[in-house]
Amino acid sequence: MAAARYIWIDNSLRPASEGVVPFLSAGMQFGFSVFEGIRCYSTDNGPAVFRMNEHVERLLDSAHIIGFRDLPVTADQVKTAINQTIAANEYSACYIRPMIYLDGAMMMTVESGTPRFVVAVWEWKNFLGAEAKERGIRANIASFTRLHPNIMMTKAKVSGNYVSSILAKTESHRAGFDEAIMLGPDGYVAECTGENLFIVRNKQGEKIIFTSPRAGILEGITRDSLITLARDLSYSVVEEPISRDQLYIADEVFVCGTAAEVVALREIDFRTIGDGKAGPVTRALQHEFDKLVNGRHARSAEWLAPVPALNAAAVRG
Numbered sequence: 001m002a003a004a005r006y007i008w009i010d011n012s013l014r015p016a017s018e019g020v021v022p023f024l025s026a027g028m029q030f031g032f033s034v035f036e037g038i039r040c041y042s043t044d045n046g047p048a049v050f051r052m053n054e055h056v057e058r059l060l061d062s063a064h065i066i067g068f069r070d071l072p073v074t075a076d077q078v079k080t081a082i083n084q085t086i087a088a089n090e091y092s093a094c095y096i097r098p099m100i101y102l103d104g105a106m107m108m109t110v111e112s113g114t115p116r117f118v119v120a121v122w123e124w125k126n127f128l129g130a131e132a133k134e135r136g137i138r139a140n141i142a143s144f145t146r147l148h149p150n151i152m153m154t155k156a157k158v159s160g161n162y163v164s165s166i167l168a169k170t171e172s173h174r175a176g177f178d179e180a181i182m183l184g185p186d187g188y189v190a191e192c193t194g195e196n197l198f199i200v201r202n203k204q205g206e207k208i209i210f211t212s213p214r215a216g217i218l219e220g221i222t223r224d225s226l227i228t229l230a231r232d233l234s235y236s237v238v239e240e241p242i243s244r245d246q247l248y249i250a251d252e253v254f255v256c257g258t259a260a261e262v263v264a265l266r267e268i269d270f271r272t273i274g275d276g277k278a279g280p281v282t283r284a285l286q287h288e289f290d291k292l293v294n295g296r297h298a299r300s301a302e303w304l305a306p307v308p309a310l311n312a313a314a315v316r317g
């Protein structure tokens, strides 16, 4: 995998070596930054960004939620920066990390700092491990509770929120699991450290898909895509609270996110889930999702934005 040669900083492409954070920034010191995780996929028509509009909208929503006022970029400028950074690095597929961080602000107010904008890209295939999609993964319930929205707002991808994700995932890994499931402050299943969660239950022969309600979670864009794909396949999808024991007795449990894509949980808290492998609904959705992101699905044109050619004027340094 080739290391990225360019990074976007403020309003131009720069050599990747310039992608460093000033030590005295609230982004660095206090985690006061917002970011996105987006994927660019290789398609027959060249590289294409999956659900670019929704990701850029969520980035700007995150900035709004944490109180940024005068942003250094518009939605269109974020999209241009993303496209140019992919094109400059000549990637056909990659992960994309736009970020707005607060530079300075040691007085601990938003107004005492300057928002800065960066886009990094890198090649990243299997976030949960090479075998995850095939075999499914093992998870446990974290001893850490997912953030309450009145403590740190879960609709925003704020860097500081992810301290709690790292605590939970590190605990899981040290205990021998692959991923942590976080319960919300109400005691019901919220989400994983970087994925939303679904369960499948057979009710009188009908397979019904359940997922946690939006209030306490990050409103995942993969989650939204899978709900649409599942309904296209005529499954009922219900958003309602899920308890820990409903996980144990589910026929299938799967998680999804931009980095992880669609992955089955084959075991939770040492209990086998269903048949201990990705079940038929998970497999069907994995299949649809793969077709979608590779440009071979009826919805691909709607959700994949082709990456235009590099504009040489954007490169500096």
Ligand SMILES: Cc1ncc(COP(=O)(O)O)c(C=O)c1O
Binding pocket: 037, 191, 192, 193, 194, 195, 196, 218, 219, 220, 221, 222, 223, 256, 257, 258, 259
């Ligand atoms: C806490 C959390 N939940 C869920 C997700 C999945 O969201 P998406 O599908 O938009 O990547 C992510 C990843 O961004 C996340 O960080």
